[in-house]
Amino acid sequence: MKGAVFGQLSFCFEAAIFSLEFVMRVLKKILVLAAALMLAAASYVHAAADLTGLRSSSGTARDRIVFDLTEMPIYHANISEDGRELTLDFANVNAAKLNRAAIRTKRIQSVSYAKRNGHFYVTVTMAKGMxxxxxxxxxxxRIFVDIASEGAAKSEENPAVKPAQKPVERPVPSDAPPQEMPAYIKVLQEHGLLGDVDPRDVSAGRVLPVSRVTNLGQGLQMTTQVWQDEDGLVTAFFIEADPQFYSVRPALARGYIPGRQTVSGIARATNAAAAINASYFAPNGELIGVTKIDGLVVGTTYFDRSAFGVMEDGSFIFGVVSYNGTVKIDQTTLPVSGVDAERGENNLIIYNRAYGRTTGTNPYGLEYVVRNGRVTEINTNDSVIPSDGYVVSVHGSSMDAFASAGVRVGDPVTLTEHITGAFDRAVQVVGAGPRLVENGKVHVTAGDEQFPGDIRYGRSPRSAVGVTKNGMIFFAVVDGRQSHSHGLTLTEFAEFLVKQGVRDAVNLDGGGSSALYADGKVQNFPSDGTERSVGSALVLQKK
Known part of the structure; x- marks a missing residue:
């Protein structure tokens, strides 16, 4: 009996050892296989987008640089502020075999190369006016870059956007290996921009353009469109809102100046149904553009530029605006240099309740606190801004003029402010520019409004506010500098807006600032890779 029991125990023990050895052998094989798969995957990723060649050619109309690739990579393009340095940022691209040619022509001053943090950068420095x-x-x-004199590189008109076609039926053999989709198709899929459309049809060019409309509630509709022109993909997002149900107004980042906040942050803080980035802004968030919120001027600029306005009766106006202001203390009158902006040399700046608690100025000037039309305090700097008044802050010659006049506490003060034409009576104004559409026709005024190269030249992400022919409020953003959307020139953007039935439109800040918020999130894909903090936004609020 003992022998039988011992035999059974011995058998169980040997079986356990055998089972353990078997499991260990299986685990070892799994680990080896996993390592092999990881190496294969790494090799595939590394080899999936090889930059194998770079070529250039020059013609009478343009110069062209061509990048030869084994697959279309995900890339971003950035243009310098002066519009002369174009940098292509390639992610996960192997450029080891690339012949880094030196290129110099009348239009191209240089081409430089750099590798940082797994990215490969190619910077093209263009001659002035390109x-x-x-x-x-x-x-x-292939990816190509055309360099030409301003206006000569304009592409053909984009095809009219139409509803998506039904995917083409085609037999696929059951034993056929799955086909790898190009990287830009994967991006469209990941962003949810294709809806139910078969990505193979997009890759083959059978179903573009794709248009997807989403109803966000009574009187509010969002549309996403993807189309392809001769240079690649373009992706646009736009909102149409019925002014019967929604009002539109500018809103400041964090509710005051200076300050910066994302468009989604501004939208949530104002309980907005939709929002879009608005005026240009300084690094600290001060607005660069004539801006009025609920009748209070909160931003100015030295240039006469296009603006969008809302009248007291809810009607909309578009046009070029300028700001003119004067301050009269006792018998001395001086011009206003700006509103809610940093005080510069010889400036007279008005600081009102939109600027926050204090002026934040340095001690090299004088400040007159005004309530009920009279000077109530005189300080050297950083005055507390009254909620029921304003501060007149002066420096240099402006300071000397008031000081020599012997301004004292109790002296009467008159602030006079005027904005061009009907904008003087508008309750909401957003100044940005240039004008894009006037009376249903393309009307781009970038040259007249003296915009710098980073806005005027090339294809970029774009934002605009407009009104359609049937009176709808229209917010639009086009992504750019990315593989799912190369962006648009100002003229191409204006043409796109006209095709959507827009009657009048003004360009807003663009580039990495372009962001459209709706349905609780930012709908587009900002070119910085994440939302940029901006100085202000236009918000749609339910009435």
């Missing part, structure tokens, strides 16, 4: 366009080609995969 513009560019970027395009993608397939079979084989």
């Amino acid at each position: 513009s560019y366009r970027i395009g993608n080609l397939t079979n084989p995969f």
